[in-house]
Amino acid sequence: DAGITQSPRYKITETGRQVTLMCHQTWSHSYMFWYRQDLGHGLRLIYYSAAADITDKGEVPDGYVVSRSKTENFPLTLESATRSQTSVYFCASSTVDETQYFGPGTRLLVL
Amino acid sequence: DQQVKQNSPSLSVQEGRISILNCDYTNSMFDYFLWYKKYPAEGPTFLISISSIKDKNEDGRFTVFLNKSAKHLSLHIVPSQPGDSAVYFCAASGGANSKLTFGKGITLSVRP
Numbered sequence: 001d002a003g004i005t006q007s008p009r010y011k012i013t014e015t016g017r018q019v020t021l022m023c024h025q026t027w028s029h030s031y032m033f034w035y036r037q038d039l040g041h042g043l044r045l046i047y048y049s050a051a052a053d054i055t056d057k058g059e060v061p062d063g064y065v066v067s068r069s070k071t072e073n074f075p076l077t078l079e080s081a082t083r084s085q086t087s088v089y090f091c092a093s094s095t096v097d098e099t100q101y102f103g104p105g106t107r108l109l110v111l
Numbered sequence: 112d113q114q115v116k117q118n119s120p121s122l123s124v125q126e127g128r129i130s131i132l133n134c135d136y137t138n139s140m141f142d143y144f145l146w147y148k149k150y151p152a153e154g155p156t157f158l159i160s161i162s163s164i165k166d167k168n169e170d171g172r173f174t175v176f177l178n179k180s181a182k183h184l185s186l187h188i189v190p191s192q193p194g195d196s197a198v199y200f201c202a203a204s205g206g207a208n209s210k211l212t213f214g215k216g217i218t219l220s221v222r223p
Contacts, residue, residue, distance in 0.1 A: 031209045042117075042215035043155070043190060058210070088127060090154050098204045100145050100167075102154035 003027075006091050006103040014111050019078045021106050023091030025108075031094045032074040034058075034066065036087040037105075043090065049074055081110045114138045114205045115203050117214035125222050130188040132217055134201030141203040145211065146175060146186050158199075159186070191221045202217065 004025040013019050023032065034046040035058075045058030047066040052108045056067050063085060078085055088107050092100040093101075116135045126128045132146075147155035151213040156194045161184065168175050174187045186192040188195055201214040 033210075035213075037210040040215065041201075045210065045212075048210060092154075094209050096209060098211070099145065099157055099160060099207045099208070101157065102147075104154045105152075 004091060004101055004103040005028075006089075006106050008106060009104065010107050012109045012111065013081050015082060016080050019081050019108065021076045021078075021089055021091075021108070023074045023076070023103060025072055025074075025091075025093040025101075025103075025110065027093060028071060029093035029095050030071070031100075032068065032097070033092040033094075033100060034074070034076045034087075035090045035092065036062070037090060038087050039066055046076065046089075078108075081108075083110050086110045112137070114141075115174075115201055115212050115214040117201055117217045119217055120215070121218040121220070123220045123222060124191050127190045128145075128217060130186075130189075130191045130195065130219055130221070132186040132199050132201075132219065134184050134186075134214055135182060136184075136203050138203070138212075139182070140203060140205035141212075143204040144175070144177060145202045145204075146173075147200040148195075148211075149200065149216070150171060164215050165207060184202055191219075191223050193221050194219045 007022045033048045035043045049055045049068040091103040094100040121187040145160040148158045149155040179183045198216045200216045202211040
């Protein structure tokens with residue numbers, strides 16, 4: 001079934017470890033986004049990408065790295081996880097019409 | 112500085128009544144507005160949108176109203192159903208890069 005998927009759905013890691021969250025979409029949407037959702041903050045944009053090999057920072061990019069070698073994939077890497085990065089992470093994609101479609105989310109706990 | 116504000120964190124209404132969810136924005140460059148609905152343990156799902164050239168958009172039980180002069184939009188749900196209980200996010204966009212700015216969300220509870 002076409003759509004947007006995220007893996008893993010749940011992840012527990014330790015402070016200082018590298019973690020990569022995966023996002024895959026089958027719509028061939030040009031735009032892809034990473035958000036984190038925290039209590040009291042709503043959805044905050046971490047990074048986004050307008051096309052393969054084009055990425056840009058969002059509101060809260062520090063501590064995160066992204067890449068987009070293929071249109072359908074947009075992995076998010078926490079290079080050295082910190083407790084403040086405990087959150088729920090959502091990936092989204094869109095065409096240029098600005099309606100974004102979200103994945104199911106990855107719940108990350110950093111101990 | 113929060114550009115999209117949902118000032119009420121929660122709303123409780125009785126089944127069958129109208130739910131009115133409010134959203135204010137500060138950036139006059141925003142020209143496209145969306146509402147998303149989110150159930151626990153799921154991703155947000157698109158509900159309805161409105162362009163700044165309109166002041167109303169309707170889709171079934173859901174209607175979004177836009178007041179550009181007041182920089183205010185609202186989502187009306189009529190009649191409200193228990194399945195509408197969820198967190199609702201208001202979002203806004205301006206420019207060509209498809210970025211959305213979200214509010215903090217409002218939790219709607221519809222009582223049977």
